[in-house]
Amino acid sequence: GLLERDNQMSFRGDLAETWSTPDPLTYVFHVRRGVRFHDGRALTSADVKATFDFIRNPANKSPKQGALRMVTSIEAPDDTTVIFHLSQPYASFCVNLIPSAIGIIPANAGADFSRHPIGSGPFHFVQQTQDEEVIVERNPEFFRDTPQIKRVRFRVVPDGVVRALELRKGSADLEMSSLSPDIIPVLVRQPDLAVSERTGTNLSYLGFNLEDPALSHREIRQALALATDREALIRYLLDGQAKLAAGVLPPDHWAAEANLAQYPYDPARAERVLEAAGFPRKQGGVRLRLTLKCSTEEQARLIGAALQEQWRGAGIELELRPLELATLFSDVAKGNFQITYQRWVGANTDPDFFEYAFSSKRFPPDGANRGHYRNARIDKLTDQIRVEMNQEKRKALCSEVQKILADDLPYLSMWFNDVVSVHRRSLGTLDLPSTGNYNFLTMLHPNHD
Template structure:
């Protein structure tokens, strides 16, 4: 984990890079024009942390909400049967231990003495009720599909829960981890999303639509009790305004929601600090393999060699990312490091395009275009800048790239219908389970049944993924996914770009920050505010 800061208050100079590729965002220019003074007034309540986020959580019921902000807050208010470690392995949360006597049965033994925020003790009946409400359709939730293999939930006693499956499913434990599903009380009311009650380190205090969500410390939490008294999530949609609030001292934290240009400017302020940690959010360019040129593997590989990803990370992202080798991050237990890589090599890209049947037109000189493609992006600034750089880099090897920025709803509609040649998006969280290979690359997962939007087909990959999904032995499963990753790296249905770092800009009064690779908010239960009396109770 890297921390960046500086003494004194200085203003950043918006100058040109020493590289031939220079980027200055509109957001940064606006920010520099609006910079406030160096004064940093402290919040009125020293025990409250003000955390700026860009959107309001859509639903605080952990059985229903699937947007990123909802799931991050679920993880603070609720506990799961299991949680995830840094290598994406399931480990106990509400469950002290578990066993699987056969591939269709999982038996969980609950911690005793765990209490909901209303004081009632948690029992196996609450666990059963949570999953029964999902399975029965009593609540409308997109999470129901994740439990299609679950046949029944049984409660032989108050501290034991038995899950029975219809068929083996190796990712079943993953689907029980927090924040996939948090456990809610069996007597949850119809308006539970407005008044959520969990067993997590923070309890819900209040919410105002599109303004704030306020959580307070759960002094009876069964593990480490947070030292901060409250955390106030303020919804501030504009990144420039978020940066200015940090600058003024009216906010304490912003995580992963500032433009890369703004971060080094804020790091120069004496009372601010930047904590940076490798993350798991995966950025990519997807190919439509039904498009005549892009159906050729040599063309896909040529475009990878024509992409200077190191320049993108250094100059566009200001070093706030790591190059990606594939969907899984390097910290993942199933990550395979020995796969083909595509370092920037425009000469090799040209040779591959020649071999694929796309030579430069004879007698047209070295600037003639051999191929024209269209890249669809969202309208956010970072993706538009990415498109502009790819346009420049690919032109050097004779590929003309037309850029077509679209609103997200239109972009998703187009790519779901296969109406694209190339598009760029990112996976946030979905790539933390290797079962994503089935969802995005298996031939049966072409939309509307999945996210194989590029219509990639490889019978060998299909067979390996099908085997891995039911393989109970962890080491054998890892070997299967290693071969899957080697196949994907050779076939290149995606052009790997980078894995974004988690970048937290915070006041120096916020200490002992330990970010998780997933970029969630769980670190809040461990932070310590300078000069604030500490809670003595510690949990398991």
């Protein structure tokens, strides 16, 4: 990508050595000299322009076209300069320039490019077998430090138990956040296996449908938060492999607000809030009946069952309805739910997320405000966040948004799942990134290849 992000989600140069924004509608990037594609060709601004022009061309039906809708034109006045012109200010534009969003490919890439991809990264493509494996080898011409590992084989192993067995018998060297928490302590008892972990950015949350007569009351949502023992869920169901979330942005994020309303587990206070909101205990001690929709994944069902037990103490009868993912996503997008347990992967790492998930202009299919949350102040603030180019001013706007969301609770942010890897001890300590990608492979110094 032209840029990359650190663990605080601040931008730094990748293929671009420097960049500037002379005005809010213009981004100028200066590409590093001496970078070569895996086939030996020099990477220039013409390749950058061609990559983005291909995505912007409607005829190519790129799923990333919408992300570049504000780009009106791209210039490459010389081999190392690329200029993007936008139709309106868009402070999150740079998110579209990181490797996980858009990588740069050669200008004259052929029709078979998807089967024989060429990039400029630390590893070059060797071969792939669909649904089985992808093999890459180190790129000796990489513009940064050459990886120590000669060859990496990514194997597709759908079953978690089989993945654990492969590690145990030595036919796999590492996995990334793909094992159930209870199996990890068993594996690391083996002398040649170790575990590396760090706080991650993927957010698990409860989403509320604010069109629902009961859940439209903010007090009910706050009572549910107070009736939820998230620390116990992390300790017993996640084996401690998560960190409590106060909001949707990861705590290390440059725009994260630390001073937010908290909802520690307090079932007695939850009962008082429900009583004051007009939901007394009735026959059988039940105040309220609600339904939670989640995936059929074992961990999601266990969390749902634990919530049933916790909320029953406050007089809330919770029906659990596990669904196949496609059905779950369809129901939630259509507003056919009361409460849903889901996870955000990647999207919640940029301030643009506030508009996408909480603006009243972004109900599906135009966004992810699936609970139909409406707040005029949030709409105004997210409009400002979209165009504010000054990071300190943008951070202040984000802080106000986070404080409002913490009070209103359209989501109950549960936790950020840790990035966890079980691996061969001989690989040393892994410097895992918070987003859970494989960039750390370039820095590994194993005792053996």
